[in-house]
Amino acid sequence: MHRGLVHALAWTLATGAAVxxxxxxxxxxxxxTAYDPPLAVPLTTQPLSSSTHSAAAPSPEPAPDSPSPSSSASPSAAASSAKPPQKAAPPSPRPEEQQGDGGDPGKVKAYPVTGGRVVFDLGTTSAELVSATPDAGWQMQVWKQPYWIRVTFTKAGREMSVFCTWNGHPPLVETYEG
Structure with a gap:
């Protein structure tokens, strides 16, 4: 009996170590690999414009126009008013200005389809998959090649594929339901 327990304990420890x-x-x-969680990219319905940054700039700028008791206060006020626009100027680039493969300026576009959503960074000569998210209950597969990307969503015999190709032409996105 004692010998059987020792063998069972040894088998359990060896199995645990192997697992x-x-x-x-x-x-x-x-x-x-591609199973890491996708990165979230903020998508806006309207592109950001420089007018949003210039709208914030007038509020600190009137300070230099206000009368000041000394001439040394005016340069410090001008310096402080110059800082907010400089800080507001370098926000993250707009989706249209983000870089794709090889420094190719791209445009981030989302493609909601039956079964999920695919987001590509479309450049002028290449494309990059930003994220692919299946809907609840759907399975997803991704294939990446030098000149194309395919994302397929499947559920109960239904299949929805999103293809992005750019072999000798600007990236083209097509969807197929099978």
């Missing part, structure tokens, strides 16, 4: 080692190996390999 732990296998999980660690798979986790290490899978940590840098």
């Amino acid at each position: 732990t080692l296998s999980w660690w190996g798979v986790h290490t390999v899978m940590s840098g």
Whole structure:
């Protein structure tokens, strides 16, 4: 009886060690793949314009026009009024100005389809997948090649594919339901 318990304990410890080692190996390999959570990109319905930044600039600028008791206060007021526009000027680039592969200026566009949503960064000569999110109950698969990207959503025999191709032409996005 004692011998059987020792064998069972040894088997349990060996199995636990093997499962732990296998999980660690798979986790290490899978940590840098397409299964990482997609990055969120803010999408706006209207493009940002420089007028939004200039609208904020007039409020601090009237300070230099106001009378000041000393001439040294005026340069400090001018310096303080110059700082807010400088801070407001370098916000994150608009989606239309974000960079795609190889420094290609791109335009981030979302494609909501049956089964999920796909977001591409479309440049003039290439494209990049920003995110692909399946709807509840749908499965998703992504294929990336040098001149095309395919995202397929599947559920109960239904299949919806979004293709982005750019082989010798600007990126073109097409959807197919099968």
